[in-house]
Amino acid sequence: MVIQTEGLTFNFGSQTVVKSLSLQVPEGSIYGFLGPNGAGKTTTIKLLLNLLQSQEGNIKLFDLDFHANRQEILSQVGSLIEQPAIYGHLTGRENLQNRAILLQASKKRVDEMLSLVRLSQAADKKASKYSLGMKQRLGIALALLSDPKLLILDEPTNGLDPNGIIEIRELLKTLVSEHNKTVFISSHLLGEIERMATHVGIINNGELLFQGEMKDLEAISQPLVHIETTNTVDAANLLTKNSYTVIEINDHYLSVTYQSKEKTGQINALLNKNGYTVYSIHKVQKDLEKLFLDITQTPAK
Amino acid sequence: MKGFLLSLHSEFYKSRKTLGFWASILLPFILILLISIGFYTHADKFTHIPAMLLWLQFAGAVLNIMGALLLPMYAIFIAYSVNSIEHKADTWKTLFSLPIAKWSVYSAKFLYAVILVFLTLLLFALFTIGFGDLLGLLKPGLKFLEYHTEWVLLQIYFKLFLSALGILSIQFLLSLLWTDFLKPMGIGFVCFIAGVISVGVNWDYAYIIPYAHPMLALKSMMGVHKRGTPPTQIVIDIFTHDVFVSLAVFAVVFVAGFFIVQKKSVK
Incomplete structure (x- = not known):
């Protein structure tokens, strides 16, 4: 060392x-x-x-x-x-x-x-x-x-x-x-x-x-898909029904767990098809604060 | 020892473009130049004065300003100047994470401040002699060339140097510990005033105040003539009470500062 x-x-x-x-x-x-x-x-x-x-x-x-x-x-x-x-x-x-x-x-x-x-x-x-x-x-x-x-x-x-x-x-x-x-x-x-x-x-x-x-950290720090759309609450319900994990919702945007590029595309298509206008959709890293929460909540190895 | 010499070299390298360094050279030069101009322009007033007294007047004019007033303030300034270079650049942390022992970094800086004060006082002696002789050449009416004061002046300025070491060491430590200018300067100034007053009222124990030492050194410099010494020879008594106290303060503060630096956290 x-x-x-x-x-x-x-x-x-x-x-x-x-x-x-x-x-x-x-x-x-x-x-x-x-x-x-x-x-x-x-x-x-x-x-x-x-x-x-x-x-x-x-x-x-x-x-x-x-x-x-x-x-x-x-x-x-x-x-x-x-x-x-x-x-x-x-x-x-x-x-x-x-x-x-x-x-x-x-x-x-x-x-x-x-x-x-x-x-x-x-x-x-x-x-x-x-x-x-x-x-x-x-x-x-x-x-x-x-x-x-x-x-x-x-x-x-x-x-x-x-x-x-x-x-x-x-x-x-x-x-x-x-x-x-x-x-x-x-x-x-x-x-x-x-x-x-x-x-x-x-x-x-x-x-x-x-x-x-x-x-090891990457396993804990899962990235998110950040989606800006109309009526975030209904959109979140729709995504949950389609078995996506919604992490956060507020009036302006919602975030779901990132899985792959393809999945992100599918989320976009799904929202569009159901009449939600997607203003933006992109992958984000969890910020430190959330990462800390995750780590402190993860049982010690 | 190598680290100490490298640190000393670096002290010179980084300060050679600062006011602190140049003040050591310019202060004696400008002060003596001004007094010389005074003697030159009023030469007719001094032509009747015998050579030895003329030297005493000329050197005395410089000594009175330097010894009584400027030297303590100058020591305070130099102590501040060699430390502020690190405070300003926030470089203590790098100095103390070099592969050089802390005592080397500390004592090199301390010695550098001592060297600057020594240099100034040496230049005071040399410029006094040089300008005096120059006046004698330019104005033959002034009898500067008829008497030699080199040895006397070197002794007086050496005594002044020793008498300033107490102040320098205290101020060095204060300036090392405090980032801001006002604290060491303010404390130094108040102590200096106290020193001036104690000498002014002829206090018997004024010699215990380091800030009074340069003034006391000038008061106590005239030595006793031994039998057989010609009356035209000036005898200088270097090692008087005040000089011993100054040296003792210097030694104690230097060692104390060393332990403080060892233990001190670097912000």
């Missing part, structure tokens, strides 16, 4: 922010650490990096105890926590160069990182003039500078445009598949984690609700 924690607990005053967390992050995985804002994701990451001192439990990275092997561990970890930590009065290149001094990385490596995150053009611009997306990319370049075995990224796609998000996703996949890295990535977006993670841990109110491989 690259990251292994046991009974990790952290209190802010009287409030317990992380409760007895036991993470298992295998080597070569992209581990999606999923949870709503305020669930304790950033706190957990800061505990992993020893920026916060845990009150209970222990942390092992690369099977080494953190306290006894702090420097050895940190030399193999690259991290990006919350907002990227960037000196605004320095240029993008100088920010990397400064970190290169501390990590004894070469100038060539700095240039490679700049081109990797497509900042070569803007390298000599002051970082305070960067857009949020550029800052985020510079933050990722800083995390990758030491060529770490483990990358810990806290909401790295925040503030990125869709192209940027896709690039980061592809980059992380390449790092794992071709360079044998392990990535620990936090997010509050299920869709984002689903697209790249091999493993997933779900945290809510400081507690780990689910941990396992992505395919």
Whole structure:
């Protein structure tokens, strides 16, 4: 295991922010650490990096105890926590160069990182003039500078445009598949984690609700068909009669369990044939809240 | 040790474009330039003054402003400046997740602040000597070239440097712990005023207040002439009460700060 924690607990005053967390992050995985804002994701990451001192439990990275092997561990970890930590009065290149001094990385490596995150053009611009997306990319370049075995990224796609998000996703996949890295990535977006993670841990109110491989989560997280139509209540009755499972109804839309493309087409045809106008019909992922409900209601395996 | 040197290098690299760094060079330059211009334009008033007294007047003008007023405020500013660079960029978390021991990061930053204060005071001594000699060349009526104060000035400024270490260490720790500018600045300013008053009323125990040390250092600098020393030679007493207290405060706060940093959570 690259990251292994046991009974990790952290209190802010009287409030317990992380409760007895036991993470298992295998080597070569992209581990999606999923949870709503305020669930304790950033706190957990800061505990992993020893920026916060845990009150209970222990942390092992690369099977080494953190306290006894702090420097050895940190030399193999690259991290990006919350907002990227960037000196605004320095240029993008100088920010990397400064970190290169501390990590004894070469100038060539700095240039490679700049081109990797497509900042070569803007390298000599002051970082305070960067857009949020550029800052985020510079933050990722800083995390990758030491060529770490483990990358810990806290909401790295925040503030990125869709192209940027896709690039980061592809980059992380390449790092794992071709360079044998392990990535620990936090997010509050299920869709984002689903697209790249091999493993997933779900945290809510400081507690780990689910941990396992992505395919295990997919079994729980069934997508829905979201239908906007006239007279949703009657339409729902019609669908129920035709043995579709209706999950949710309100004045504007209804949702049924997604089965397949063909079935979705059949629902559309059925509604049309019975005089309901379908304004829209599409597949949606369950949002996190519903997923949490499902998970908490699923008996523990 | 390597981590410490790398951290020190990085401190220089990232601050070389900041006001904190340039202030260390510009402050002595501008102050002494202005006083030199005053001497140059009013040279006729000083032509009758003997060389040693002329130097005392010239260097004294700088020392009175610097020692009594500017040095404590400057130490407060430098302590703030080297820490605020991390507060502003939100970079404490990255500094403390580098594969470098925490004590290296902390003590390199601390030493960097000390170096900046040292640099400023060294430049004060060098610029005083340089501008004095330059005035002597430009206005031969001014007898600057007839007397040498190099060694005396270096000793005085070294004493001032030591006397500022107490303030610097306290302010360094305050600026490290607090993100905002006003808290360390406000506390520093109030303590400085208290220091000024305690020296002003000649309080016997003023030397226990670090913020009074630069003023006290100037008051206590004149050493006793040993027998056989010519009367034209100025004797400087560097290691006085106030300097020892300043060094002790420096050592204690440095070590305390180290333990605080070890235990501190990084937000």
